[in-house]
Amino acid sequence: MSEKKRTVAEPAPVEARPRPDLPALLRGGLFTNNPLLVSMLGLTLALAAGTHGAASLAIGVSTAAVLLITGLAASLFGRFIPVKLRAAVFTLLGAGLTVGVEAALGALLPDVLASLGIFVALISTCGLILSRAEFACVNPPHAALVDALAHGVGFTAALTLVGVIREALGAGTVFGFDVTLGVIPPALAFGAPVGGLLVVGLLAAAAQKLLLLREKKRPPKPTEPEPDELTEPTEPAEAAESDGSAGSTGSDSPGPASPETEEVSA
Amino acid sequence: MSFAAILSLSLGLILAENVIFTRCFGIRPLLGGSARIRPALAVSVCVALAISVASILSWLVTEYLLTPYGLAAARTPVFVLIIALIEVVLEFTLSRFTPNLRALLGAELPTAAASSAVLGSALILSTASTSALEALIGGVSAGAGFVLAAMIFCSVRRRIRFSDAPASFEGIPLALVSAALVALAFAGFSGISF
Numbered sequence: 007m008s009e010k011k012r013t014v015a016e017p018a019p020v021e022a023r024p025r026p027d028l029p030a031l032l033r034g035g036l037f038t039n040n041p042l043l044v045s046m047l048g049l050t051l052a053l054a055a056g057t058h059g060a061a062s063l064a065i066g067v068s069t070a071a072v073l074l075i076t077g078l079a080a081s082l083f084g085r086f087i088p089v090k091l092r093a094a095v096f097t098l099l100g101a102g103l104t105v106g107v108e109a110a111l112g113a114l115l116p117d118v119l120a121s122l123g124i125f126v127a128l129i130s131t132c133g134l135i136l137s138r139a140e141f142a143c144v145n146p147p148h149a150a151l152v153d154a155l156a157h158g159v160g161f162t163a164a165l166t167l168v169g170v171i172r173e174a175l176g177a178g179t180v181f182g183f184d185v186t187l188g189v190i191p192p193a194l195a196f197g198a199p200v201g202g203l204l205v206v207g208l209l210a211a212a213a214q215k216l217l218l219l220r221e222k223k224r225p226p227k228p229t230e231p232e233p234d235e236l237t238e239p240t241e242p243a244e245a246a247e248s249d250g251s252a253g254s255t256g257s258d259s260p261g262p263a264s265p266e267t268e269e270v271s272a
Numbered sequence: 273m274s275f276a277a278i279l280s281l282s283l284g285l286i287l288a289e290n291v292i293f294t295r296c297f298g299i300r301p302l303l304g305g306s307a308r309i310r311p312a313l314a315v316s317v318c319v320a321l322a323i324s325v326a327s328i329l330s331w332l333v334t335e336y337l338l339t340p341y342g343l344a345a346a347r348t349p350v351f352v353l354i355i356a357l358i359e360v361v362l363e364f365t366l367s368r369f370t371p372n373l374r375a376l377l378g379a380e381l382p383t384a385a386a387s388s389a390v391l392g393s394a395l396i397l398s399t400a401s402t403s404a405l406e407a408l409i410g411g412v413s414a415g416a417g418f419v420l421a422a423m424i425f426c427s428v429r430r431r432i433r434f435s436d437a438p439a440s441f442e443g444i445p446l447a448l449v450s451a452a453l454v455a456l457a458f459a460g461f462s463g464i465s466f
Contacts, residue, residue: 050297109345203448203452
């Protein structure tokens with residue numbers, strides 16, 4: 007919200023605005039500010055719809071399409087819309103676009119649309135749409151398009167990863183092909199919200215770890231004895247990261263959680 | 273509707289099909305921000321109010337406007353419009369009559385009320401309900417389930433706030449994993465039919 011106020015207060019001096027740094031925008035949307043794993047935008051879609059690889063891919067591509075159009079529209083017309091109305095206008099535009107997406111999916115991939123249910127409609131209230139529209143309102147169209155594309159692709163990639171992991175662990179398939187080799191029993195919980203939250207949480211921790219390594223700086227922590235601080239936090243962090251990455255190959259690392267969850271849901 | 277049917281519908285929506293932890297609608301606002309109970313309660317009650325009103329209104333609009341005129345495919349923009357109107361009314365009422373409460377809510381209200389919890393509940397209840405009363409009870413129950421889940425999760429976040437988490441888990445990843453554990457608890461209700 008504070009960011010919005012700042013961007014709205016500033017745009018008057020046009021020449022003072024810095025030129026958009028397109029490579030940085032690409033990097034931001036794809037990696038450093040990945041919508042799903044870093045900013046946690048579109049979490050509802052990932053948790054509720056991202057139970058299978060194919061469904062995740064479809065919802066990601068649909069979101070990217072809506073994102074591109076709202077981004078372009080926000081960049082072209084955003085400045086003429088009163089600040090207070092922007093959120094409502096762009097949500098409404100997104101909702102209108104989801105009707106088109108539903109129609110397109112219904113014509114091209116009716117099975118996928120049936121499996122997605124109401125989640126296509128929920129793209130319109132996804133935080134990703136609004137946050138990118140806010141960015142696009144104060145930026146030129148080419149920057150808005152690059153930004154929307156980067157965030158759309160980053161979101162689709164992350165969501166598909168989540169969907170593939172959940173499908174592999176929860177149903178024993180990847181895009182419909184069996185990967186269990188008849189050895190690993192699928193844990194139904196990974197198709198449920200529990201598994202979604204766990205997978206997204208572990209992947210987000212892995213992403214945070216990578217960002218921390220990249221910045222080579224530690225977040226400020228309360229004062230503690232030196233050795234504790236150096237050894238203790240890093241070990242579980244690496245274990246967590248290997249959890250996240252091992253989960254992607256479908257190995258048994260999140261195993262401890264699955265018998266427990268099966269027990270409860272049974 | 274018999275009393276038993278009402279009880280089964282509302283308990284089912286509060287526990288077994290909880291808006292947040294079973295359907296995963298509108299979980300994002302709960303993960304970040306402060307973990308203070310009072311603002312969280314105020315925001316979630318507002319969202320619950322929006323869910324209730326949006327559910328009954330969207331059922332009425334679907335029944336008497338969209339379906340008769342064959343516009344059922346365009347329900348999403350219509351529902352978003354309804355929700356935006358509810359939000360405007362809520363915002364106006366709160367700042368006009370209870371400025372203190374409005375200040376407590378901070379800037380969170382607009383984003384929270386537009387969250388997928390409201391739209392998702394409206395979309396589900398408008399198709400699943402067979403009567404206006406059912407839509408109203410469903411909306412109130414879904415809202416109550418939202419408040420319950422938000423309060424539980426806010427308390428969980430208060431407990432983990434000062435935990436010494438690994439750097440890579442600090443903040444939202446830890447909140448997500450603890451939300452997974454709360455969701456596990458809610459999954460226990462799914463086998464019970466009320």
